[in-house]
Amino acid sequence: xxxxxxxxxxxxxxxxxxxxxxxxxxxxxxxxxxxxxxxxxxxxxxxxxxxxxxxxxxxxxxxxxxxxxxxxxxxxxxxxxxxxxxxxxxxxxxxxxxxxxxxxxxxxxxxxxxxxxxxxxxxxxxxxxxxxxxxxxxxxxxxxxxxxxxxxxxxxxxxxxxxxxxxxxxxxxxxxxxxxxxxxxxxxxxxxxxxxxxxxxxxxxxxxxxxxxxxxxxxxxxxxxxxxxxxxxxxxxxxxxxxxxxxxxxx
Amino acid sequence: xxxxxxxxxxxxxxxxxxxxxxxxxxxxxxxxxxxxxxxxxxxxxxxxxxxxxxxxxxxxxxxxxxxxxxxxxxxxxxxxxxxxxxxxxxxxxxxxxxxxxxxxxxxxxxxxxxxxxxxxxxxxxxxxxxxxxxxxxxxxxxxxxxxxxxxxxxxxxxxxxxxxxxxxxxxxxxxxxxxxxxxxxxxxxxxxxxxxxxxxxxxxxxxxxxxxxxxxxxxxxxxxxxxxx
Numbered sequence: 001x002x003x004x005x006x007x008x009x010x011x012x013x014x015x016x017x018x019x020x021x022x023x024x025x026x027x028x029x030x031x032x033x034x035x036x037x038x039x040x041x042x043x044x045x046x047x048x049x050x051x052x053x054x055x056x057x058x059x060x061x062x063x064x065x066x067x068x069x070x071x072x073x074x075x076x077x078x079x080x081x082x083x084x085x086x087x088x089x090x091x092x093x094x095x096x097x098x099x100x101x102x103x104x105x106x107x108x109x110x111x112x113x114x115x116x117x118x119x120x121x122x123x124x125x126x127x128x129x130x131x132x133x134x135x136x137x138x139x140x141x142x143x144x145x146x147x148x149x150x151x152x153x154x155x156x157x158x159x160x161x162x163x164x165x166x167x168x169x170x171x172x173x174x175x176x177x178x179x180x181x182x183x184x185x186x187x188x189x190x191x192x193x194x195x196x197x198x199x200x201x202x203x204x205x206x207x208x209x210x211x212x213x214x215x216x217x218x219x220x221x222x223x224x225x226x227x228x229x230x231x232x233x234x235x236x237x238x239x240x241x242x243x244x245x246x247x248x249x250x251x
Numbered sequence: 252x253x254x255x256x257x258x259x260x261x262x263x264x265x266x267x268x269x270x271x272x273x274x275x276x277x278x279x280x281x282x283x284x285x286x287x288x289x290x291x292x293x294x295x296x297x298x299x300x301x302x303x304x305x306x307x308x309x310x311x312x313x314x315x316x317x318x319x320x321x322x323x324x325x326x327x328x329x330x331x332x333x334x335x336x337x338x339x340x341x342x343x344x345x346x347x348x349x350x351x352x353x354x355x356x357x358x359x360x361x362x363x364x365x366x367x368x369x370x371x372x373x374x375x376x377x378x379x380x381x382x383x384x385x386x387x388x389x390x391x392x393x394x395x396x397x398x399x400x401x402x403x404x405x406x407x408x409x410x411x412x413x414x415x416x417x418x419x420x421x422x423x424x425x426x427x428x429x430x431x432x433x434x435x436x437x438x439x440x441x442x443x444x445x446x447x448x449x450x451x452x453x454x455x456x457x458x459x460x461x462x463x464x465x466x467x468x469x470x471x472x473x474x475x476x477x478x479x480x
Contacts, residue, residue, distance in 0.1 A: 040309070041309065112267070118339065120378060121379075151309060156268060156290070157268025233266050234266065237460050
């Protein structure tokens with residue numbers, strides 16, 4: 001910001017970013033469904049350097065009882081960062097940041113969940129960040145959405161989340177840690193595959209034009225992530241014919 | 252021993268929000284309509300027939316009137332037994348729904364905490380108060396045999412179309428079987444027969460989403476029984 005030339009050199013090399021990505025390229029994503037045996041639904045996701053695990057329990061009885069709603073299920077979302085998830089040990093336990101992320105993430109998912117199907121119950125979502133590398137809230141929402149589907153909870157659609165940012169006066173997709181820490185803006189969004197946005201946050205500064213560009217870019221990223229989420233879920237039950245090895249095992 | 256009735260090939264794994272049809276009239280169970288189009292509400296198998304139904308692959312059991320369920324008494328109140336039915340909602344078995352007249356003071360003589368019962372959902376109100384009944388000849392307290400638990404989403408497959416699968420199984424393994432819609436199953440028979448029934452049910456559960464299941468189960472049973480004799 002002080003010296004533009006120096007910023008240009010540090011964030012881009014030969015038109016590519018520090019980790020070799022183009023400006024509109026996502027980091028590699030890996031999604032595994034049903035990784036926890038005890039949970040009703042679960043998902044493990046890696047988005048670049050982020051490693052996040054999500055578990056869904058419910059619908060189940062509400063404790064404490066006074067939180068219960070007579071006509072619908074309530075949704076609880078707990079975002080938590082492991083103390084070892086960042087370079088400098090994070091003091092464990094909820095803090096201002098994780099309260100906020102839990103709230104906005106819950107509100108990003110709630111609109112698609114059919115809570116009226118399960119009066120007097122609760123759907124608990126736990127998101128644990130094991131390793132953080134910028135964009136943990138989007139990774140957490142992506143994992144939580146897959147885990148909710150895996151738990152068999154009726155939903156109007158999936159939710160996919162992705163961020164865009166601005167570094168060295170350039171709009172980039174899915175910023176990594178260096179770009180997030182030293183960049184000029186960060187704009188995470190969450191949306192349904194048909195483009196209804198359920199979360200939109202921004203820190204830093206963007207001009208109206210840059211804002212529109214960043215939203216467009218993040219939406220495109222979220223659509224690509226949706227395809228990966230969907231594929232991970234379909235693959236869990238992909239072989240409609242039983243595998244031949246299994247039949248042999250019966251002999 | 253071919254059974255093509257059960258094994259439809261027109262099934263597909265879908266996730267919530269998947270577009271299933273442009274024709275709103277085709278909307279069946281597990282789907283919703285928005286702007287005249289049919290979308291999936293669930294993660295499951297879409298069944299394309301006159302209507303499109305999505306059969307869930309996961310999820311909790313939600314009681315519905317008329318369901319047979321296997322429950323465990325978890326508490327006794329003044330005039331109700333509170334019954335765990337493997338669901339987010341507990342079942343209430345009122346004293347008057349017991350086959351014979353009993354005194355409120357003597358409830359625990361007939362069903363204690365921990366007793367397993369084969370019961371039926373009599374009614375469910377909008378706040379999900381679940382009323383159970385024992386007033387049917389096939390219902391009652393479980394005193395022999397064993398109870399196993401599978402995912403309730405696999406129960407339709409275990410029963411089969413018009414009871415074809417369960418009917419075949421009962422005959423082949425020579426066991427008495429009571430299937431609860433909540434995924435709890437009571438089996439009663441000889442030790443070897445029960446063991447075979449158990450393994451067969453677990454096989455059905457594991458492969459419930461596959462095609463040609465009935466044929467494979469018939470073959471499996473034939474092989475197992477051949478090995479025994």
